[in-house]
Amino acid sequence: MTQETGPDLQALRHSASHIMAEAVQALFPGAKFGIGPTIESGFYYDFDLPRSLTQEDLAALEAKMAAAIAANLPFEHWTLPKEEARALFAGQPYKLELLAELPDERVSIYRQGAFTDLCRGPHVASTGQVRAFKLLSVAGAYWRGDEKRPMLQRIYGTAFPTGQELEDHLARLAEAERRDHRRLGQELELFSLHEEAGAGLVFWHPKGALVRHLIETFWKEEHLKRGYQLVYIPHISRAELWQKSGHLEFYKDSMYSPMEVDGQDYLIKPMNCPGHILIYKSRLRSYRELPLRWAELGTVYRYERSGVLHGLTRVRGFTQDDAHIFCRPDQLEAEVVGVLELARYMLQTFGFSEFQVLLSTRPEKYTGTLEVWETATAVLRRALERLGQPYEVDPGEGVFYGPKIDIKLQDALGRTWQGPTTQVDFNLPERFDVNYIGEDGREHRAVMVHRTVLGSLERFMGCLIEHYAGAFPLWLAPVQVALIPIADRHLDYARALAARLREAGLRVEVNEDKSRMQAKIREAQNQKIPFMLILGDSEVAASSITVRRRSGENLPGLTLESFLKLAQEDLAARR
């Protein structure tokens, strides 16, 4: 595969974006131009147009672009004093705004054909060098990303050095669509969302619930092994609690309106932390019992603007795999190391091996003293270094209450997802007086760490579905074995086998449909069931099993025992 970044590809795509802008200018003489940069997988350009663009417009624009490319006109480059540039872009308010912000006396201009743009470049030598391109979609985008400013129309497109690479890219997009968890969630009967119930609220069907149960069980066992304890807290609490935690002050926009109970306001929890703190504060805590690691699959509800909701990955009710660690300052580093190790282990178990680790430091608005921030940031840094974990610093991206480490993971298609996060919190211990009695008999402030390993079960499962393309490894597959009798006379044999497999702990289904074997195989394939057992006369006669894996691999004449062994191996390896 060809390198997807690098100056040449950037120049190519940027040039394509100018060629597109020229086509827009030809089609809409009054068009005003925003910006047209390259992005990770292509380019876009923002326009202010007299009417909305349609899908048909894209075809017309592509045709114009093809003509410009065929003409093979040069990209000309020169610089101008700002004053002259202002005259040149007199009818272009967005360009004038950009111009006003440029510090230099002379500005850089590019022209190809009839289109002249304020642009740093670089570009390819001539339009003919842009061969493989495609316009993909139209979307609204605020000028400069500011929702108070005009909304422009953005056209997304992509371009590659060769037609083959463009085709490969389009094939990847098609593959992503095929793996879309919303589509697979319906086809595999994992979950649904209902207009009747409200947007962003997930209903788990038996098969999806089973996968979730398996993940949750694994999660709980792994946490218990590592010295975590499980807690449960109520879903609603009095407004006073959220007042004290500061959520009503800082997080109000994401919280639902109160409900009145016996004249008191109650709120649905958007976070689990205050609940865990109440448990902590139910009695005095000694330095000897720290660290306390309290974990909960805690369901929270947050208001999200309607436009951002998306399948399982952006919802209004979700279950965080949450935990809070209460510890002494001298324990923080070891705790952070433990969290990172746990995160890495869990993610690897689900088949994720590529991570990007980000250390987010103090933002402009923050609580706590500079000194605590520095110490805590240094601790996080040391923890990462102790693990030999490469990381990047994301300056100023910490939460107002403390620094954090975010892990981004890459799925099978190389797309990145927000994964585990570990945050140090200076705010809540202050607000709630989260203390312990030290060796000296005096009260000391505890350090509090919020952390999640999967993020939320909803989002993680959305990610998992796409990562596996719905073909869950054996340990997570809702149905592990489909028994396929070839004719009705093989049904009894199939049922007897099914009973023995269930006894061995496998999740099996006998296909008793009145359809042909081919149809039954197709159905099991579509349901992405890992094993199919094909049972006909010869199997019955020999008391054997013919196994078909969903990969298509065929293993005739196995005994029940050898099949169980095969399955056990896959289960143990979590394949």
Add this chain to the structure above:
RNA sequence: GCCAGCGUAGCUCAGGGGCAGAGCAGCGGUUUCGUAAACCGCCGGUCGUCGGUUCGAUUCCGACCGCUGGCUCCA
């Protein structure tokens, strides 16, 4: 929330100011031996909701709800 598009059977979709359509799924029957769809029949709909225009609206208009692609924001 904003811009654009969309909402017709369980699913995927066609249609269009005057009788509501297909394929798949489901149900019934016939059939059923070798690795991704046997055959026949039947059932299935307040055309997202509410309002308006019209003799007549699923179709045109408006509002709302929901979905999709983005923007902004996040687990």
